[in-house]
Amino acid sequence: MSMHETKSWPAGQGTMLPASMESWNHKHILDLDDFSREEIDLVFEIADGMVEILARDVKKVPTLRGKTIATMFFEPSTRTRASFELAAKYLGADTVSLDAAKSSVAKGESLIDSLRTLQALQVDTIIIRHPCSGAPYLAAKHLETKIINAGDGCHAHPSQGLLDIYTMRKQLGDLSGRKLVIIGDIMHSRVARSNLWGTRNFDIKVILCAPPALIPYGLKQWTENCGLHHVSIEHDLDTAIEGADIVMPLRLQKERQQSGLISSMREYIRLYQVNDARLSRAKPGAIIMHPGPMNEGIEINHDVAYGKRSLIEQQVTNGVAIRMALLYLIAGGKIR
Amino acid sequence: MSEKILLNSSDIERVLVRIAHEIVEHNKGARNIAFVGIKTRGVPLAQRLAKIIQTMEQVDIPVGSLDITLYRDDVSSLSFxxxxxxxNVPFDITNKHVILVDDVFYTGRSIRAALDALIDLGRPETIQLAVLIDRGHRELPIRADFVGKNIPTARNEEIKVYVSEVDAVDKVAVMRQEGGKNEHA
Structure with missing residues (x-):
């Protein structure tokens, strides 16, 4: 079996919900494939209110007082975990943070048993990151507790997808007719995948740009099957970046490169690094985003990462507001 | 459901002018006062009051808007x-006389939430409450300092305030529904 077959693009459901604000009834947040445009707009509207709280001296509201939110991360993370925990704290919830490496998982406890223990501890929401695609779905199936997917394998990272689109909207306004280029390790990127689902109702063009070996086998077919007609693939970065409004290089996941998908790091940098020369081909006023963490000098150079077009730090701030909105929305109750 | 008009556009204007005078009288002038309207319809009412006093006293009066959603006591219940x-309160409320403005004063729960929200933003010298309509049925020990009109109501009636900035028309109406418990104002 070739490597491409073992790492084929995960299948999505692509179900569309009835489009109205009253239709918000996500108990869990697992991926953006079941989010309507209206639901995404609702998340954004609430996030606008949360941004104001983040700007206050006293960043605390009592909304989720008495609720407990647990983060359980089976993979390393800085920003996502801190972002979720601060979002919960700013809304007044209590948080408990479990590090899988130091928990009973290290003694051989199964995922479901660990999560059941949290449920028995009366935790209201579990935020889970796991190296296996689908782990949060398994959790949602077996538990009564609400589950938020904070990244599962190469599959999905819904809160990142939302904060990316939110950041684009805040900077560019209407996204109609805009062109987003996502560059690099598409194969392993749950961020790219959640962005594809998230942008599908925004009349935006998405170009995935990577060497052929970093594009999952069957991706073209998959996007067509899922109705993601706004997505195309381009292997040449100079062509892809032409006239782009949003340029989003992804982290080259060095821990997942042992299998020789790229011939050499030097070649990758030469062909796929986003630098000033390449950026000059994009639209004037184009913005730079990166889901982090960055490998500075590999997929992005220093000047671009910290230049005036970079929104990388805004993404992090907006991420807290988006996660506050999500925690608020799944806390129970229907939207009036 | 039947609708009866209680105040028309010029009634509302007269009521606001009277409240504005009461506020100035009570605070011995308009120095150091600020208005904060509770979303949605308290905000245009606060702006109108500030404008009247500005014209009267020739001073600038800051106006902010307060969203109390995150301070409500029913957020995590399984209702709505x-x-x-x-x-948006773009000024420091600390040491100011803050006039909180709402359209309908009912159970007092919105005002309780608004007080918490306001106190998170600073420490005002005083907080005073101005409402267009007081319909009674308090569930908390809270009272208004300035009332446009007292309208005794039954719980199955609904008071609806329309303001031109939001609803394209100025009026106050009472609606009677058969049975059913009303939402908390």
Whole structure:
């Protein structure tokens, strides 16, 4: 079996919900494939209110007082975990943070048993990151507790997808007719995948740009099957970046490169690094985003990462507001 | 459901002018006062009051808007939830006389939430409450300092305030529904 077959693009459901604000009834947040445009707009509207709280001296509201939110991360993370925990704290919830490496998982406890223990501890929401695609779905199936997917394998990272689109909207306004280029390790990127689902109702063009070996086998077919007609693939970065409004290089996941998908790091940098020369081909006023963490000098150079077009730090701030909105929305109750 | 008009556009204007005078009288002038309207319809009412006093006293009066959604006492109950909107109080409320403005004063729970929301933003010298309509049925020990009109109501009636900035028309109406418990104002 070739490597491409073992790492084929995960299948999505692509179900569309009835489009109205009253239709918000996500108990869990697992991926953006079941989010309507209206639901995404609702998340954004609430996030606008949360941004104001983040700007206050006293960043605390009592909304989720008495609720407990647990983060359980089976993979390393800085920003996502801190972002979720601060979002919960700013809304007044209590948080408990479990590090899988130091928990009973290290003694051989199964995922479901660990999560059941949290449920028995009366935790209201579990935020889970796991190296296996689908782990949060398994959790949602077996538990009564609400589950938020904070990244599962190469599959999905819904809160990142939302904060990316939110950041684009805040900077560019209407996204109609805009062109987003996502560059690099598409194969392993749950961020790219959640962005594809998230942008599908925004009349935006998405170009995935990577060497052929970093594009999952069957991706073209998959996007067509899922109705993601706004997505195309381009292997040449100079062509892809032409006239782009949003340029989003992804982290080259060095821990997942042992299998020789790229011939050499030097070649990758030469062909796929986003630098000033390449950026000059994009639209004037184009913005730079990166889901982090960055490998500075590999997929992005220093000047671009910290230049005036970079929104990388805004993404992090907006991420807290988006996660506050999500925690608020799944806390129970229907939207009036 | 039957609708009866209680105040028309010029009634509302007269009521606001009277409240504005009461506020100035009570505070011995308009120095150091600020208005904060509770979303949605308290905000245009606060702006109108500020404008009247500005013309009267020739001073600038800051106006802010307060969204109390995150401070409500029913957020995590399994009933209903409101869309969070933006709070915008672009001035420091500390040491100011803050006049909180709302359209309908009912159970007092919105005002309780608004007091918490306001106190998170600073420490005002005083907080005073101005409402267009007081319909009674308090559930908390809270009273208004300035009342446009007292309208005794039954719980199955609904008081609806329309303001031109939001609803394209100025009026106050009472609606009677058969049975059913009303939402908390």
């Amino acid at each position: 939830k409101h869309v969070v909107q933006q709070t």
